[in-house]
Amino acid sequence: xxxxxxxxxxxxxxxxxxxxxxxxxxxxxxxxxxxxxxxxxxxxxxxxxxxxxxxxxxxxxxxxxxxxxxxxxxxxxxxxxxxxxxxxxxxxxxxxxxxxxxxxxxxxxxxxxxxxxxxxxxxxxxxxxxxxxxxxxxxxxxxxxxxxxxxxx
Amino acid sequence: xxxxxxxxxxxxxxxxxxxxxxxxxxxxxxxxxxxxxxxxxxxxxxxxxxxxxxxxxxxxxxxxxxxxxxxxxxxxxxxxxxxxxxxxxxxxxxxxxxxxxxxxxxxxxxxxxxxxx
Numbered sequence: 001x002x003x004x005x006x007x008x009x010x011x012x013x014x015x016x017x018x019x020x021x022x023x024x025x026x027x028x029x030x031x032x033x034x035x036x037x038x039x040x041x042x043x044x045x046x047x048x049x050x051x052x053x054x055x056x057x058x059x060x061x062x063x064x065x066x067x068x069x070x071x072x073x074x075x076x077x078x079x080x081x082x083x084x085x086x087x088x089x090x091x092x093x094x095x096x097x098x099x100x101x102x103x104x105x106x107x108x109x110x111x112x113x114x115x116x117x118x119x120x121x122x123x124x125x126x127x128x129x130x131x132x133x134x135x136x137x138x139x140x141x142x143x144x145x146x147x148x149x150x151x152x153x
Numbered sequence: 154x155x156x157x158x159x160x161x162x163x164x165x166x167x168x169x170x171x172x173x174x175x176x177x178x179x180x181x182x183x184x185x186x187x188x189x190x191x192x193x194x195x196x197x198x199x200x201x202x203x204x205x206x207x208x209x210x211x212x213x214x215x216x217x218x219x220x221x222x223x224x225x226x227x228x229x230x231x232x233x234x235x236x237x238x239x240x241x242x243x244x245x246x247x248x249x250x251x252x253x254x255x256x257x258x259x260x261x262x263x264x265x266x267x268x269x270x
Contacts, residue, residue: 019203027206116236
């Protein structure tokens, strides 16, 4: 992985709806954000290690092994970097708030929202991660503990 | 000379009765489907009435297959869609009664002009 690629913001979207994936990819790339699309929970840990995303948008309704199941079985532990895990779903905000709290996700984004608003919210997560990393660098290698926030925003 | 009505495809995840009624009443032959794979090479134009994110992805896919086909999107998220799809006309749901048929007419006429030079 080259140094230029490392400096760009990167979002990993885990979903199995190709049209939605394509739409999200296009919008994020317009903002200069690199996007990695993935449609399987099975190989997700490998992808996470390789890609080191700032944000993981995780569809919690994937068949076979749902995002929720993966979160319960320790997805966060598999995520070697401090990228934010954000649930991505068509469920209601109320349901997603409860689910994000239960699973220890960093937040949620409803698929039905205004696409530009979704992009703005993803950008906020990216900014937070960048800030967090900058703080950690300034504080030294021991300041790497992560506090997951349960709120959506 | 007998001329067939232009064939339109309405992509929607519901039956979209209002849109379908307007287009059929305007004299268009219309098929309503829920997946772009069902698009026919004989379709003269496509109207997409889907959630915004899916609409963006689908329009991109259609454009990759058929660069010449006019596409209109019905969506309340007009600003986002225009940013993502600058070449596509977006009509707000509340405006379809006034604007949809004329927008389709214009898009098909423009395409015809392009083809005939």
